[in-house]
Amino acid sequence: MIVLPDGSLIFPWQLGVWKFAAGQIDHWTSRVWKAGAEQLGRVPFIENSMVTEWYDLWLSAVLPVRPPPARERLAGSLIGQCLGDALGFVVEGHSREVCQEYVEEVLLTEKAGTIGRSSHKFGQYTDDSQLARELMESYIACRGFDPGDYSRRIAALFSEHRVVGRGRASTEAAARLARGVHWTRSGVPAPYAGNGAAMRAAPIGWMFSRSDIDLVRAARDQARITHTDPRAVAGSVAIAGAVALAVRAVPWTLKADRFIERLARWVRPIEPSFAAEIERLDSLRHREPDDAVWSVSRAGQRPGDAETAGRWPAAEGTISPFVVSSVLWSLYSFLRSPNDYMGAICIAISGGGDADTTAAMTGAISGAYLGLSAIPRPLAERLEDCGTWNYDDLLALADSFYGVVAST
Numbered sequence: 564m565i566v567l568p569d570g571s572l573i574f575p576w577q578l579g580v581w582k583f584a585a586g587q588i589d590h591w592t593s594r595v596w597k598a599g600a601e602q603l604g605r606v607p608f609i610e611n612s613m614v615t616e617w618y619d620l621w622l623s624a625v626l627p628v629r630p631p632p633a634r635e636r637l638a639g640s641l642i643g644q645c646l647g648d649a650l651g652f653v654v655e656g657h658s659r660e661v662c663q664e665y666v667e668e669v670l671l672t673e674k675a676g677t678i679g680r681s682s683h684k685f686g687q688y689t690d691d692s693q694l695a696r697e698l699m700e701s702y703i704a705c706r707g708f709d710p711g712d713y714s715r716r717i718a719a720l721f722s723e724h725r726v727v728g729r730g731r732a733s734t735e736a737a738a739r740l741a742r743g744v745h746w747t748r749s750g751v752p753a754p755y756a757g758n759g760a761a762m763r764a765a766p767i768g769w770m771f772s773r774s775d776i777d778l779v780r781a782a783r784d785q786a787r788i789t790h791t792d793p794r795a796v797a798g799s800v801a802i803a804g805a806v807a808l809a810v811r812a813v814p815w816t817l818k819a820d821r822f823i824e825r826l827a828r829w830v831r832p833i834e835p836s837f838a839a840e841i842e843r844l845d846s847l848r849h850r851e852p853d854d855a856v857w858s859v860s861r862a863g864q865r866p867g868d869a870e871t872a873g874r875w876p877a878a879e880g881t882i883s884p885f886v887v888s889s890v891l892w893s894l895y896s897f898l899r900s901p902n903d904y905m906g907a908i909c910i911a912i913s914g915g916g917d918a919d920t921t922a923a924m925t926g927a928i929s930g931a932y933l934g935l936s937a938i939p940r941p942l943a944e945r946l947e948d949c950g951t952w953n954y955d956d957l958l959a960l961a962d963s964f965y966g967v968v969a970s971t
């Protein structure tokens with residue numbers, strides 16, 4: 564069943580696909596169905612074929628709402644990441660209680676954008692989006708993914724003190740790169756397993772959205788520049804993979820079980836325990852955020868992880884920068900609210916802790932799935948990076964990036 568933005572339902576039934584108006588199926592009786600349903604078309608395949616991607620393609624052709632074009636979805640992914648980052652930055656590092664209050668008192672009362680963070684007015688995004696943006700610039704300049712070029716750009720960003728909210732591993736790796744260490748040896752060793760590689764991985768999902776092998780290889784290599792713990796590398800593959808799957812899916816038709824299964828398959832060879840945690844999302848996504856956050860905040864942790872993950876202790880019930888819990892929480896937030904960008908961002912931030920990063924990762928996936936039009940424009944137009952790289956600049960970057968992606 565598909566829920567469209569206007570609340571109407573699309574439902575395959577009796578070898579046809581039927582549309583029901585919002586609220587029409589209050590009573591689950593065939594009389595109600597037959598009375599008001601509108602048949603959009605008949606399924607031109609035998610029943611077993613309904614689970615194939617051909618069914619998705621056919622379904623997209625009969626949907627009454629046209630999916631946004633890929634160019635608009637790419638812009639949505641970049642803007643969605645930056646806006647999630649900026650909204651989460653306001654409460655980054657705070658407890659779940661503080662973050663929930665911010666969601667309920669500010670984001671859900673149309674006061675979003677009225678609060679900034681210390682010296683930064685609202686709209687400033689941080690290292691997560693700065694490094695993803697740099698990855699896109701590198702791809703455009705090299706007309707392909709070149710980890711050597713990207714690593715030089717990371718080193719320059721840090722040495723020029725242009726990174727807002729820098730993480731420990733990336734800072735240390737950037738210092739090593741600046742001393743001439745090759746990118747294959749610059750990453751911080753295990754057991755450090757923060758989310759610094761996952762938070763910037765979204766553009767990889769666009770670069771290789773049609774090639775599973777290249778996608779995994781590039782997500783792994785871009786992670787190794789700063790992180791070598793297999794969990795940190797697997798987190799990069801999970802986020803890049805989630806964006807690629809969001810791009811492939813027709814909006815409003817996401818099949819969450821297939822999404823989860825495919826992500827786990829990509830992650831398993833790198834870190835089986837992380838893949839097992841991703842598989843748990845298939846049941847976890849049915850639980851309310853207040854309940855699920857307790858399970859996710861503990862996921863995948865080993866002794867010592869809490870201290871090595873980042874600046875804050877991994878308090879139970881709050882999402883720390885530890886890669887397994889923060890990536891899982893981002894995937895959960897998207898799967899919990901796949902058809903509503905701000906709904907997914909509010910869930911991500913309500914997990915507390917590393918709220919800018921979880922909202923950035925969630926926003927990149929949601930924006931890729933729903934497109935730019937799903938993102939509140941008045942807020943997005945206030946994005947900036949210390950007076951540079953505003954909304955229009957980011958859109959121009961997304962456009963150039965799309966041009967290279969489409970031509971390679």
Ligand SMILES: [Mg+2]
Pocket residue numbers: 689690691727728919920
């Ligand atoms: Mg950040």
